[in-house]
Amino acid sequence: MNILTYLIPISLVLGGAGLAFFVFTLRSNQYDDPEGDAQRILSGQYDDHPKQD
């Protein structure tokens, strides 16, 4: 059962990484427009010359 000393911390770290990533998505406004983002990813149009400033 000694394997548990590795496995439990690993599972906690992985879970914690998932949580941290979720917090990041939340902070960077990725849930503001779920419908729009779902449509945008399918759009074939690209902006080759985005505004610079």
Added chain:
Amino acid sequence: MTATLRPPASACPACAAAPAAQALAEHETPREAHIVLSLPTIHCAACMSAVERALDKVPEVRSARVNLTLKRVSIEADPELTAADVIPVVQGAGYEAHELDNTALSATATDKAGRDLLMRLAVAGFAAMNVMLLSIAVWSGAEGPTRDLFHWISAAIVLPAVGFSAMPFFRNAWTALSARSLNMDVPISLAILLAVGTSLWETSLSGEHAYFDAAIALTFFLLTGRYLDHRTRSVARSAAEELAALEVPRAWRVTDEGETQVPVGELAVGDLVSVRPGGRMPVDGEIVSGTSELDRSLLTGETLPVFAEPGRSVSAGEVNLTGPLTIRASAVGRDTSLHRMADLVAVAESGRSRYTSLADRAAKLYAPGVHILSALAFVGWLIYAGDLRVALNIAAAVLIITCPCALGLAVPAVTTAASGRLFKRGLLIKDSTALERLAQVDTVVFDKTGTLTSGTPELTNLGDFTRRDLEIALALAQGSSHPLSQSLADAAREAGIKPEPLTDVTEIPGHGTTGIWRGQDVRLGRATWVGGGQTDRTAAWLRVGDGPAQAFLFTDRLREGAEEAVTALKAAGLKVILISGDTTPAVESLAKRLGITQWMAEALPQDKSTRIEMMSRDGAHVLMVGDGLNDTAALTAAHASISPASALDAARVASDIVLLGGSLAPIPEAVQTARKATRRIRENFTVATWYNIIAVPLAVAGLCSPLIAALAMSASSITVSLNALRLR
């Protein structure tokens, strides 16, 4: 028409943020302009890129991003750019656009609450997943030090997670308890705290049963319900904010220096206010100069415009039709008739204030029941076994099993699904119990003007006129902005009529239009001015030279979907009644056209609400559909109410559902969806009750292991969520 009056900076009348934003703007010159436009008609990826491309072509625009979920575009631009500059750009791309202001401020505030909930939900979800993994090991037979280790690790995860995630429940429960009342959050908080407490105690004694997983799973499921509830409400709120932001709270004050645009709130009694054709009266007052005609349909339901001349008194909310008017304010702000009407609404006993929602009724039965049951189990086991530890363990198990997990999810999941479905059809649910009340409706009362009819006149007797007369009439009508003239001109053009050449065409505001045709005087206008006879229908009179005056007769155009809505409602077995403030012949002819057998004409606002109260007293559940100020009291008195988006602000505030589109057709479907939703809520309650009936005896008997608790809880929560999703 109102576009010219739309203010450049703020359009949100009750926005507390507006003065603050203005103060901020004076303080420092902004380095960039942030413009938010509402785009009600966008719906697809192509729309998004079309709008963004069009805006990006404007050199001052730094960035433009469309939000499809909220149907808005937010634009970052150089400070000199205003919304008035970009609206034509978007309209040029083929999309309707309205300016939204300062709503951005309040939108971020509501967003913050949503994010806060989402963060708590994520933490609870993370903790629940990890604790479940550990619990599975315990359930499958871990023993001795391994089990203790797992329990301690679970405790280390759950304690901070519950402390953070379950905070909203603890806070609400505390508020309720300090007000000496019980709400759903009291048993929830007690269950969570007791479960964590006894589990800690058990673990410290290396006991077998720990309910850490149950405590955190409970928090997770209940937070899901809360979050769904919050989202439904914030969508409704932001849409309602948008409607409010479209109102025009400004007026033109006339002073010696000329005309200045001021907020309506700054007007004082005695001020002179100029109202242009197409504008709405901002205050009550008396006409000082100018003649025109007034459309009072929003206030009284009359479709016929009234003649306006100096000395005549006007009320806030009336629309000036033909000529510019200057009025002297006699009552402003809260004293105007508009607000007095709103006070009438406050007096009318509200149908919804007497209504207790299904969830509240369930909670009233539920909360004391749970506490009594778990206390009884505790006392019983304490007497029977004489062991505090066993008794406490069983009391915790009973609280966890009975905890209103499914109940907490049952209602929000259904309302989210139902209001999402209705929102797609163009109905905005403003009140949380509106769906339940709508489901009970058995009588539908319609207002006429502006609700069943669109308020625009339609010519009925084009065929009675000679081609020559029509050509003259068209020539006279085409220059005028009067609704009757415009309708006449449209009808004539559609019939292929070309205007006759006339000279000296002049519009005399409040009377009509006159001109010279082949040396003869021709007139089109009101009966008294043209010399026409009496008619009880809406009419414009035409006289050519010395010939007899002839009447163009008009009826109100039906609102789109009105016929279908009435037929479908009748087919669904609902009683349909028409109550209007308009004249008897007008109401009668419309009732006949739509096949409505019960109607009432010339009703005063009080008549409408008393009539509805009488019906309610006889046991009917009335749905009121209306738009005018004269309907507001009735809208409040009714069991449920719907108003179109074109209605006055006061009417929209008084009603619990707003029709966003122009058509009435979604109303029968809304009733059907509401009925279905209520049925689902009841089903969900039944499901939750059955889970309890099966699991509670086990818990009281002391047979309920943490595994059974976890299974019962998750299974019931998932069942009710799936059942709610069937509505979509």
